[in-house]
Amino acid sequence: MAYQLQEINRRIQTDVEAFLAECDESYAQRVSLAADKILANLDKSPIVLLSGPSGSGKTTTAMKIAEELRRRGVESRAVAMDNYFKTMNPKIAPRTPEGSIDYESPLCLDMELLDKHFAALARGEEIIIPKFEFARQMRNDSLGTPMKLEKNEIAIFEGIHALNDDIAGRHPEATKLYISARSNVNEGSTLRFKGTWMRLTRRAVRDHNFRGTGVAETLEMWANVRRGEKLYISPYKTRADIIFDSSLPYEVSVMRNYAVPILQSVPEENDRHDELLQLIDAFQFFEPIDPALVPKDSLLREFIGGGSYKYH
Numbered sequence: 001m002a003y004q005l006q007e008i009n010r011r012i013q014t015d016v017e018a019f020l021a022e023c024d025e026s027y028a029q030r031v032s033l034a035a036d037k038i039l040a041n042l043d044k045s046p047i048v049l050l051s052g053p054s055g056s057g058k059t060t061t062a063m064k065i066a067e068e069l070r071r072r073g074v075e076s077r078a079v080a081m082d083n084y085f086k087t088m089n090p091k092i093a094p095r096t097p098e099g100s101i102d103y104e105s106p107l108c109l110d111m112e113l114l115d116k117h118f119a120a121l122a123r124g125e126e127i128i129i130p131k132f133e134f135a136r137q138m139r140n141d142s143l144g145t146p147m148k149l150e151k152n153e154i155a156i157f158e159g160i161h162a163l164n165d166d167i168a169g170r171h172p173e174a175t176k177l178y179i180s181a182r183s184n185v186n187e188g189s190t191l192r193f194k195g196t197w198m199r200l201t202r203r204a205v206r207d208h209n210f211r212g213t214g215v216a217e218t219l220e221m222w223a224n225v226r227r228g229e230k231l232y233i234s235p236y237k238t239r240a241d242i243i244f245d246s247s248l249p250y251e252v253s254v255m256r257n258y259a260v261p262i263l264q265s266v267p268e269e270n271d272r273h274d275e276l277l278q279l280i281d282a283f284q285f286f287e288p289i290d291p292a293l294v295p296k297d298s299l300l301r302e303f304i305g306g307g308s309y310k311y312h
Contacts, residue, residue: 003249005187005285012253012287020289023248024298030244031061035068037241038154038175042074045173046149047118051162051236052179053229055199055206057246060302061179062158063309074152081159083130084110087138096224104160104228110139111166114157118171121149160228163236178240181247185286193252193282196226201279202251202303205258209305215262219272251300254291256283258304 011019038048048065052058059080066076085108094105102108110130117127131143149155161167168176181202185193200222207213237243263280266273294300301307 001182001245002184002186003247005185005192008185008249008253009287012250012289016289017293020250020293020295020298023250024295027246027248027299028064031064031068034065034177034242034244035072037177038065038069039072039074041173041175041241042152042154045171045175046122046152046154047171047174048154048156048177049162049168049171049174050156050158050177050179051160051164051168051233051240052246053160053199053233054225055202055303056180057202057299057302058158058160058179059311060299060307060309061246062156064297064299065177066154066156069154074154075150076154076156077147077149078156078158079129079147081109081114081157081162082134083132083139084114084159085132085139086110096227098224100224102224102228104224104232106161106164106166106232109159109161111164114167115170118157118174121147121155124149124151160233163239164232165236168236168239176240176242178237178243179246180237180243182245183247183249185249185252187285192285195247197279197282198247198251198255201255201259204262205255206303208262209258210311216266216270219266219270219276246299248298248300250289252283253286253289254294254300254304256286256288257291259283 050058050062062078066078069076088101088108094102094107096102120127126146126148128144128146130139130141132139163176163178168174181198182195184191184195204215204218207218208215260280260283263276266276270276291304296306296308298307302311
């Protein structure tokens with residue numbers, strides 16, 4: 001699927017608020033379809049596995065699905081699988097071809113504990129969801145959160161490896177979802193903005209604003225993130241019961257307000273400076289949108305902040 005640049009700019013110029021509302025409603029309909037699928041499968045499993053590459057909006061989508069299920073009378077909890085990261089032993093940690101620790105590898109996750117927890121939840125038993133402290137790069141089980149599912153309650157586990165063989169493969173009865181910002185923006189037949197650039201922009205802006213990571217560092221990590229997607233995430237998307245697109249037609253016009261200044265700050269000697277210039281130039285084709293117009297419950301708020309959802 002591709003959006004048309006001329007139509008995006010026309011909608012911004014004519015009635016920007018109606019345009020934003022229409023885009024968010026389209027996304028809400030995808031969330032509603034996911035809820036339909038989950039409820040249809042509830043007699044088989046209370047577990048939902050939501051996967052997708054970095055910058056897809058998995059966290060917000062999991063919370064939105066949980067919200068939609070609660071609206072329908074089914075109590076639901078969203079669980080970040082990042083909390084199941086192991087405390088890494090540098091001696092045995094998986095490594096990238098360059099020799100650094102490969103944080104994209106599924107070997108960083110405690111698959112055995114996830115397996116036990118899924119089985120325990122399905123039996124109605126209580127589990128303790130661990131807590132991974134990213135600042136200290138260690139798991140602290142003493143800060144864990146207890147969870148127990150009553151009859152007709154659902155747990156949505158979201159993470160990049162949710163559809164991996166060692167997770168979804170062991171629990172084929174679970175409902176499986178795959179999410180990614182997949183749409184390019186074209187001007188006629190000319191590509192103006194890649195779907196992968198949307199995810200890179202989301203991550204760069206979020207990491208700069210909320211994780212203390214400079215855009216140069218994000219760009220440096222991005223090559224391994226993309227490598228990890230191709231090795232560990234994309235091959236399993238065919239497992240999904242539903243695959244849906246998390247891109248929003250208005251997002252590039254909003255993101256240019258945040259992305260262009262931080263991208264322009266990257267020194268010219270950066271190895272990826274040519275791609276940066278391409279990306280900066282691409283933003284110029286889009287009419288800007290004032291970020292203040294973005295609804296508080298928009299998926300985009302996961303990356304730009306100021307939203308109504310609480311992120312950890």
